[in-house]
Amino acid sequence: MTTSRTPSPFAAGETSLIVKLPEAEPIVRPWRERFDPSAAYGVPAHVTVLYPFLEHARIDARVVAELRGLFAGHAAFEARFARCGRFPGILYLVPEPEARFVALTEAVAARWPEAPPYRGQFDEVIPHLTVADGEDLDAVERQVAAGLPAVAHARSVSLEVFDGERWHPEAEFALGEQSGELLGPKPSY
Template sequence: MADHDTSRFLAGQTGLIVRIPEAEPAVRAWRQRFDPSARAGVPAHVTVLFPFLDASRTDARVCSALAAVIGSHRAFDLRFVSCGRFPGVLYLAPEPDGQLRRLTEVIAERWPEAPPYGGQFTEIVPHLTVADGQDDAVLDEIEAGLLGSLPFASRVAAVDLMVHDGVAWRERASFALRE
């Protein structure tokens, strides 16, 4: 759910994320400086699907269907041992990432009108964005600062539906995975 400018987030946009609270000590300060989604209220996370349906469409029926789809998958553990990059972006790479990819695929199959990344990219690459829209020198500095905080592990037990209210991102619902 990263963007170069928080003003590009639109009221009513939604996204599905898995929170990674174990990342906060390592990434909070960097994300507040270099990730507009953090400044807009999104915690450290790996995106499952963004954008999802407009908030006006995420009614009780959609939430019930999300609960069923997500609840059919088991909770799982992730490790974060390394960084990765896209152009201008530094991220932490979750391992293994197969279950995250599968969650994205099954939700996108159920709601084909909400393709991952708005259909911009064909490959699903699960990641925890730390910095967005920066040059390589800044990304190098951040990566060097992060290396001492790795590795760490996280248990993924839920997927959260986040909604942008025009000012900030807020959690609308949380859907548990099976234990």
């Protein structure tokens, strides 16, 4: 049986860098599954560090090593989500401290200026965990806010790749450590 799905907003070969936040999943999963289109493509609860990053074809052993070193220079940290925020048509959780996520984004964007956050569409980086995308978000916000606060641990940054149908983790970079783990079969860098 096939299911119809709207065309993907993502292109095959796109990559992103995200901090996965599994501790927030119990609060946001039901809403993300219904109201966040990225969840249908395999994106877990997260705060984006940089999207889009480099095209997958450009990511080689040198880029992986540079990412590993860059993230090793940033300590792991705890993030608290105690309130909701809004962009037009989007409900999200606000991470505190925001500055730690901003620092990660700025470090990557400074090293790869050809990959500005969100294609340079916005003047300011506002870290967030998207919960829902839609018209009437007040009821969702009330339900989500009732489950807050959530505390999550930012221990690593995941390099995610879109294969044309789903997002998949390709590499995980520990914050504050020199090790980095490639996931799945080793890519041919």
